[in-house]
Amino acid sequence: MHTALISETASTTSNTSQNVLKMAGLLLISIGLLGILVAAVGADYISPVFTGLGGTLVLTVGALVYIWQSRWHKSPAEQNHGRWHQEATSRGPSAWVIGFVLTGFYVLLYWFPDTLQGLIQATEPLSQWLRGRPSDQWFLYGTFYTLAILVMGVYALLKYRNSRYHIIRTISVMFFQLGFAFLLPGLLLMLNKPEYYFSYFWPLKYDYLFPGTIDYLVRDGAALGVFMVFWGAVFSFLATPVLTYFYGKRWYCSWVCGCGGLAETAGDPYRHLSDKSRKAWQWEVAILYPILGFVILTTLFLWVNSWSEGRLLGDLSGGFASTYGFFIGAMFSGVIGVGFYPLMGNRVWCRFGCPMAAYLGLLQKHFSRFRISTNGGQCISCGNCSTYCEMGIDVRWYAQQGEPIIRASCVGCGICAHVCPRGVLKLENGPREDRYAGSPLIRRDELRILS
Incomplete structure (x- = not known):
């Protein structure tokens, strides 16, 4: 009885310390969010660097503390307990709030960037250090995006820590996002070279094979620009079929791609929300492959227009490109693709809109x-x-x-x-x-x- 009493006391003490650390993490998260909010709306009254960048740092530390205390003490069998009983992961009111905030952020980012000037100013020191130039809305977005993958990557590592496959896969998407999609493009700008994302390929990065983009890379990037064009073409038409033949589409969608990286880390708590009905599959087929066809046609039209010097198609090809950029590149991939995580699951974009997923899927099903x-x-x-x-x-x-x-x-x-x-x-x-x-x-x- 004495031994049992000691064991119960130790367990109670351990639970108390865990709860204290979780509350400390939540407190830091709240302070960080407050700092970001102040930077967003009060940049004229207090330094946005102090409130915004400082708030982001405090938020990151608080999130890591909370994640560690929430995940480390759970056994692998308990990691998914209560998914349908928590408001945030079962389309409850808090899920709608999160979805509204994410959707609103993307709308402001794409069409009303002036409203984010406080947050853009907050990342100014980081932009100057990494890129040697002023911050803008896309650097702000890249910073938040990368932080989300890194912080929630820790969440995924703890959640799936008993699986070597998932540990390596999670580290891979964290590495490619941080190195290839954030640090390397910034370093290229620092060296006065074209900004280029080596982990994105056509047709996902649809403009990488557009005549204007290739001309820009070759003109401003010189030999490095030629290599960028070569790299993108080889990966789109040679490496992708070969790697998909051996490994399926997982080599890219679950190991390299930034969209997949965000889905597998920040979107992991919502993976069970994906629609399993036959009707959803029919919508998937009806939307995904026409989008791939749209990208192919747009690219071909732009090249035909370039070779004919605008005599054949006039402004038609440019209209195709701008239409695709608005509805698919912005609305679908960003506003819906991420903003709807808490309502439709973490792979809305990958499942219904990504042309790279369509391309890889055809290869996987028929040739892999x-x-x-x-x-x-x-x-x-x-x-x-x-x-x-x-x-x-x-x-x-x-x-x-x-x-x-x-x-x-x-x-x-x-x-x-x-x-x-x-x-x-x-x-x-x-x-x-x-x-x-x-x-x-x-x-x-x-x-x-x-x-």
């Missing part, structure tokens, strides 16, 4: 070695796999039938296999022979107990 094999005899129909599939695939149906999952939409995140309690699912890069062959199932009429 990648598949998720299923051992149907072990499936207990718990539904965890389907619940946490961020791309809305009914994984359980495939598992029940013992059929391999070969879908164009699958990004190979591997969460379905991670949450399966029976080890039914396995990500494979096997040979293409018998790729669609399912695992043998024992049927009722094949049972012979007494024979």
